Amino acid sequence: DAMVIQNPRYQVTQFGKPVTLSCSQTLNHNVMYWYQQKSSQAPKLLFHYYDKDFNNEADTPDNFQSRRPNTSFCFLDIRSPGLGDAAMYLCATSRDGRVGGTQYFGPGTRLTVL
């Protein structure tokens, strides 16, 4: 089945130690998104890639970076995680970024910062 895969499902890191979260997709979609979801809060868009074009949300901290080496993979890098970065990180894809289109989500990676 075509799907969005996130690895690992659970990640523990230390305060200030860089961490990378991984997302892959077999849907061959053009657009990939990263959302941050803190406990009892709405998922919040961090950035997205339309093909190779990177689109950062205005309020996404510089501590968060992303890479998309090819259509299938997208990475979220947190350069110096703080305690406030503990959250669920959701990856999603969409076919073409058309307004009204459907986004397909992975199961998420829960990040714990010690």
Add this chain to the structure above:
Amino acid sequence: AQSVTQLDSQVPVFEEAPVELRCNYSSSVSVYLFWYVQYPNQGLQLLLKYLSGSTLVKGINGFEAEFNKSQTSFHLRKPSVHISDTAEYFCAVSDPNFGNEKLTFGTGTRLTIIP
């Protein structure tokens, strides 16, 4: 900026009873509206969406939602729930004039089905 309000953070319902999950959005201009469901240990999955046309939208698993422009609401309903409907439900909105499909989500409603 758009915002979405889901007033009920948790809704317990007996099995086979009807349920309504409430969603209100901030803008009075044209919007696209979505309901996503997140089952335990899974990603979000689209239940239904309203883009235009009939204000009553039918989705998967027997769910439906009604777009009410005057009330700026998009409440989700199901006439008879099952244990398998236990999940978190997110309402979301996108602005067709914004040029892309950025979604703004509500904080979610956790639906618990009581046997």
